Amino acid sequence: MNKKIVLIDGHSILNRAFFGIPDLTNSEGLHTNAVYGFLNILFKILDEEKPDYLTVAFDVHAPTFRHKMFEDYKGTRKPMAEELRQQVPVMKEVLQAMGIVIMEKEGYEADDILGTIARQCEEAGLEVSIVSGDRDLLQLATEHTKIRIPKTKRTGTEIEDYYARDVVDKYQVTPGEFIDVKALMGDTADNIPGVPGIGEKTATNLITAFHSIENAYEHLEEIKPPRAQNALREHYDMACMSKTLAAIDVHAGIEYQIEDALLKDFYTEEAYVYFKRLEFKNMLSRFELDTPKNQAEQHFKTITMLDEAETFFAEASQELGRSKAATGIALIAEKGQIYGISVSLSEEKTVFIKTEGFLTESYLLEKIQMLASCAALLVTPDLKALLKQISIPEEQSCFDTTIAAYLLNPLKNEYSYDDLAKDYLNLMIPSRMDLIGKLSFAKANEEKEEELNRLACYTAYISLACHTALEKQLEETQMLKLYRSVEMPLAFTLADMEMEGICVDAEALKIYGEELSVKIQELEQKIYDQAGERFNINSPKQLGGILFDKLNMPNGKKTKTGYSTAADVLDKLALDYPIVSDILEYRQLTKLKSTYADGLAAYILTDGRIHGTFNQTITATGRLSSTEPNLQNIPIRMELGRLIRKVFLPKDGFVFLDADYSQIELRVLAHMSGDKNLIEAYRHAEDIHRVTASQVFHTPFEEVTDLQRRNAKAVNFGIVYGISSFGLSQDLSITRKEAEMYIKSYFETYPGIKEFLDRLVKDAKDTGYAVTMFGRRRPVPELFSSNFMQRSFGERIAMNSPIQGTAADIIKIAMNRVRARLKKEQLKSKLILQVHDELLIETADNEVEQVKQILNEEMQNAAHLEVRLETDTKEGSNWYEAH
DNA sequence: GGGCTCACG
DNA sequence: ACGTACGTGAGCCCG
Numbered sequence: 057m058n059k060k061i062v063l064i065d066g067h068s069i070l071n072r073a074f075f076g077i078p079d080l081t082n083s084e085g086l087h088t089n090a091v092y093g094f095l096n097i098l099f100k101i102l103d104e105e106k107p108d109y110l111t112v113a114f115d116v117h118a119p120t121f122r123h124k125m126f127e128d129y130k131g132t133r134k135p136m137a138e139e140l141r142q143q144v145p146v147m148k149e150v151l152q153a154m155g156i157v158i159m160e161k162e163g164y165e166a167d168d169i170l171g172t173i174a175r176q177c178e179e180a181g182l183e184v185s186i187v188s189g190d191r192d193l194l195q196l197a198t199e200h201t202k203i204r205i206p207k208t209k210r211t212g213t214e215i216e217d218y219y220a221r222d223v224v225d226k227y228q229v230t231p232g233e234f235i236d237v238k239a240l241m242g243d244t245a246d247n248i249p250g251v252p253g254i255g256e257k258t259a260t261n262l263i264t265a266f267h268s269i270e271n272a273y274e275h276l277e278e279i280k281p282p283r284a285q286n287a288l289r290e291h292y293d294m295a296c297m298s299k300t301l302a303a304i305d306v307h308a309g310i311e312y313q314i315e316d317a318l319l320k321d322f323y324t325e326e327a328y329v330y331f332k333r334l335e336f337k338n339m340l341s342r343f344e345l346d347t348p349k350n351q352a353e354q355h356f357k358t359i360t361m362l363d364e365a366e367t368f369f370a371e372a373s374q375e376l377g378r379s380k381a382a383t384g385i386a387l388i389a390e391k392g393q394i395y396g397i398s399v400s401l402s403e404e405k406t407v408f409i410k411t412e413g414f415l416t417e418s419y420l421l422e423k424i425q426m427l428a429s430c431a432a433l434l435v436t437p438d439l440k441a442l443l444k445q446i447s448i449p450e451e452q453s454c455f456d457t458t459i460a461a462y463l464l465n466p467l468k469n470e471y472s473y474d475d476l477a478k479d480y481l482n483l484m485i486p487s488r489m490d491l492i493g494k495l496s497f498a499k500a501n502e503e504k505e506e507e508l509n510r511l512a513c514y515t516a517y518i519s520l521a522c523h524t525a526l527e528k529q530l531e532e533t534q535m536l537k538l539y540r541s542v543e544m545p546l547a548f549t550l551a552d553m554e555m556e557g558i559c560v561d562a563e564a565l566k567i568y569g570e571e572l573s574v575k576i577q578e579l580e581q582k583i584y585d586q587a588g589e590r591f592n593i594n595s596p597k598q599l600g601g602i603l604f605d606k607l608n609m610p611n612g613k614k615t616k617t618g619y620s621t622a623a624d625v626l627d628k629l630a631l632d633y634p635i636v637s638d639i640l641e642y643r644q645l646t647k648l649k650s651t652y653a654d655g656l657a658a659y660i661l662t663d664g665r666i667h668g669t670f671n672q673t674i675t676a677t678g679r680l681s682s683t684e685p686n687l688q689n690i691p692i693r694m695e696l697g698r699l700i701r702k703v704f705l706p707k708d709g710f711v712f713l714d715a716d717y718s719q720i721e722l723r724v725l726a727h728m729s730g731d732k733n734l735i736e737a738y739r740h741a742e743d744i745h746r747v748t749a750s751q752v753f754h755t756p757f758e759e760v761t762d763l764q765r766r767n768a769k770a771v772n773f774g775i776v777y778g779i780s781s782f783g784l785s786q787d788l789s790i791t792r793k794e795a796e797m798y799i800k801s802y803f804e805t806y807p808g809i810k811e812f813l814d815r816l817v818k819d820a821k822d823t824g825y826a827v828t829m830f831g832r833r834r835p836v837p838e839l840f841s842s843n844f845m846q847r848s849f850g851e852r853i854a855m856n857s858p859i860q861g862t863a864a865d866i867i868k869i870a871m872n873r874v875r876a877r878l879k880k881e882q883l884k885s886k887l888i889l890q891v892h893d894e895l896l897i898e899t900a901d902n903e904v905e906q907v908k909q910i911l912n913e914e915m916q917n918a919a920h921l922e923v924r925l926e927t928d929t930k931e932g933s934n935w936y937e938a939h
Numbered sequence: 940g941g942g943c944t945c946a947c948g
Numbered sequence: 949a950c951g952t953a954c955g956t957g958a959g960c961c962c963g
Contacts, residue, residue: 595961596943615943617962622944647945650959677955679948686957689947697946721948721954774953783953844950856954860948864955892948892955 058183058200061109061317062101063170065188066158070094070147072189072206074140079846082335083468085837087139091147092336097206099342100213101187102319109182109317111173112151113159113166114144120163122301129301130247138842150330154322164308167193171304173312174201180314192238192246195304197223197231233263239298240269240288248301249294253287262288269295329484332474337489350485352521356513357407362414368399368407369423375401376430382455383431384520385424387441388512390497394445395508397424398516408512421446428452437473437519439544440672443551450548457519459543460526462673463535466834471673473518480525485514534831542830542865543672545872549887550670550680552875556886556898557665558687561703562657568700569653572645579642586635593642596621609633644694652691652700659685670890677857678832678864680890688891692939701936706898710885712938713904715911715929716894719744720863721776727921728829728858731808738923745769751805752798771802775809776859778852813855820854828861829919866925867893870918877910896935904931 073093080089102110122129135141151158159169167190174184174196184201186193197203203218223231240259242250254262262284266272272279273292279285288295323343331340359365376383384400388408394417396410411417425446428434432453436442439456448454458471461479468475474487491507492500500508530536584590587606591598600619604611609629613620623640630636659666666685674681682688690704691697706712717723722744726734733751741747749768750757767788774784785795803810817839820826824840825833834857838850871890874897878885885907889896895915899907908929915927932938 592961594944594959597961617942620943643944647959651946651957655958675955679955681956683957686947689945689957691946693947716948777954780953782951787953845952848950848952852952852954860955863948894948 058181059109060105060107060183060185061111061173061177061314062105062107063173063184063186064098064101064110064112065166065170065186065190065193066094066112066114066147067144067166068189069097069187069206070144071140073097074137074143079139079843081837082333083465084333085467085835086146086334087142088146088334088336090140090143091150091334094147095150095336095339097187097213099339100206100215101185101204105185107185108319109177109314110319111157111159111312111317113169113173114148115166116160116162116164118162120165120168121305122165126297126301128247138840146334150327150334153324153326153330155320155324155327156322157317159310159312161308161310164305164310168305168308169310171196171306172308172310175306176312177314192243192302192304194218194223194227195231195234195302196306228260229263233267235299235303236263236267236269238302239295242298243302246301248298250298251287251291251295253283258284269299325484329478332478332484350483352403352406352517353485353510353513355404355406356510356517358509358513359407359409360412360415365409365415365420365423368409369427372399372401373427373430376427376432380432382433382435382520382523383427384435384516384523385428385431385442386437386512386516386519387445388497388508388515389441393498394420395497395501396420396512398512399424399427400513400516400520403517403521406513406517408509408516410509433523435520435523437471437515439547440551440554443548444555450545454544454547455523455527456544456547457522457526458673459547460530460539461522463539463543463832464526464529464533466673466676466678466832473515476522476526477518480522480529481518483518485518486510533833535833538831538865542868542872546672546868549871549875550672552886553888553890554667554669556888557661557663557667558888558896558898559665559705559707560656560660561705562660562664564703565653565657565660565700568703569649569657572649572653576642576645576649579638579645583635583638583642586638593639594646599639603629603633603636607633607635609636644696648691648697648700652697656685656700656703675864676834676853678828678834678861678868679892680864680868687889690935698936701939702934704935706933709901710898711901711904712932712935713885713897713899713907713911713929714894714932714935714938715897715915715927716891716939717863717867717915718926718928719772720866720893720925721859722772723921723923723925724829724859724862724866725776725809725812726923728862729806729808729812730922731806731812734806734809735922745772748772748802748805752801767798771798774799775802775813776856778813778855780848780852816858817851817854820850826854826857826861828858828865830862830865832861832865834861863893866919867895867915870915871895873914873918874910877914878907881906881910883907894939896938899931 070090074090077089077093080092081087148158161169170186174186177184178198178200185204186196186201187204189205193203197218197220199220205216207214207216220231223234227234229237237259240251240254240262241256242248262272266275273288276285276289279288328343359368386398388395388398394411396408397420398408400406409415409420411420428446428448433455434452435455435457437458439454457476461471461476472487474485477483477485488511491511492504495504497508530539583593587602591602593599597618599621603609604619611619612625626636626640630640661667668685668687669683671681671683691700723738726738737744737747745768746760746765749760749764752768753764755764770784770787779799781792781795781799784798785792820836821839825835827833836850836853838846838853841847841850871887874895875887883903885897885899885903887895888898897907897911911929912927916925919925930938
């Protein structure tokens, strides 16, 4: 068997991948779709061909001999899309890391390099495969050189293969003649001039008959269509030049040593680092690396025996007392089950103490609590989780590495220990996936115990090891204060809130659900009757079919997959079709039933309370998020939904006090922008939307209509979201023109706002991130997109994030202050929920007045702005009444 | 697992 | 011309 070489046209494949695959970015905001597509094609080819040699050629951005011949060669090309341009050096680095030879040479295009190597290899007796998206390469096909053209289809990548005979089959000309055809017909993409009046058909006919431009010229008289005959006579010189331009130079002056291209195992450690960074998770499985043990891993130890544990704790606390060092502690728990705790004292000492036998949960927690109090600094990947197990005095210095990493880049979707090791220690270590795959801790403890133990040790060790780098970066980015005085105390606040939970009346919830069921069944029947058949109303596809195909309703919007049946579409149809109103109501009821009535019931624990989770490291802006269940989206806008709030109850002897900020975001905007008029409006006015309406629509305050006020309110919202005329027009059901007028008038009224928003965008473009009053940052990579939509999105983010984020900072500060006051004044009342601009406190009956005062004071004084931070506080015997 | 829809601020 | 308001989470459908 002959040896085989694969040659790849780098730019062409990268280009093809870029346009064939939707935009993709890793968590650093690096565009990766082209690199991803390229590697996919590369792996497919390698798996199929198993070649002995491999080389990738790239074009160099410099004039070639063709430009010297013909100035306009390739014309004035559109600049490469920014997202693709970025990926070229990345691609090269990845290939280099894989040990793959890259060839490029000034004065030549990749085609010439590929052609030259192909001919040399073929002479040396090799089988050659050239991979390119460009059909021009077909001229290189021979009996031993195969041209492979990948096509990205929905079903995956398919590759068309061309040996010389396949070119003849498909194009009626040989590969050599292919150049002549191209020269005659020209190539607009490369700006190669053709012969006027000769297109693909005529060119092919001429060359099949005469085999070359030169020979055709010798037999000019015989050329059939007189039009073609004259054209060639007149433009022969140009055709000859085009032929030289189109011909690939197979004698390029390059130095190529085939031995260098020998395919070695390229699943190297170095390449692995790149694949990790690019987040090509499914490709990582190709690396069967026996990851060399990290230095620290040699000192990992698992403890399962009481005497070992005793010795460890005794030694560790003694050592900590002496050294005053930082200690890494990680709780290894899942679904309420604690599998053990890992402790890292230094690079030389990391242990995983398992809950097993004599080492009971309570023994372990007690010991860890003791150890934590000895540490000069407690470093952990999840402080809140730890606080829910052991009590740690607030004076204890703590460092949560996950929260630190979140502040440094809030856009990542996870902050796992291996990610942190990569980002802050430049260290590649096996991830959870690498170690225990998709197994739960419970399963892993049985089936992959060794790996679970390693994972546990890594979790504590990496946390400890990252602390210095994280703190340094927080300092450099001016976020250390935000971290220490807002986020760290907040972890304590949230831990308390989650432990406290909220009481939900399961019986009342059940009744509510049953009432919904009855109405849902009635509606269901009504809908089937009107539709004339039974179908799944919850399936947008089936519903769309019924409404728009069967009942022939006018269909406005479409989604990627079919008709849109979203509420705003159905609202318009509801006027004319009673079935649509029923469907809307059905949707509302089933939502209430499944998400709230049934959904919430599943979370009530034996203490009669729901203990949700407040996530501190999820949102891009700095807000909290709430899960399992989400207690931040309990219905309120519609009365039927709002009734659910009656099942949220204070415990005996307590009431609810609920306080929310009044228009906090708009007030933040007034302050941050310094707009005189808006600030002045807030100082005097009761009703800010009415004042806005009066000023924007030039109407005396007393004469502002409800419609004007509603419009002004929408504009105020729009401003905070990063206004666009389209968005506003949608919201108000007005034309874009009208929306534009509103916006223009608004900015004339509040010129300071306009200047401020413009400045936010400019600053974000200069620095790459948006920043809040308290220094919280959000990178905005979208600002640099070449796509208009994406870029506009980036601009709205740059306007909205500082506002939404500052409001989030303020309520976080308020939460900490409220908690501190409740504690200081030794009250039994507890903060239990936060809903972005609202705090709910379960308040002891005899503490109501005091807590009201605390809530108002601490919320209003959480920040001092140019305008007052007003709060509305209400008392109630359930959440419905209190809000 | 992604898309659609809808609940909240 | 492009085809959107900003930020979330959950349940359901369907390939």
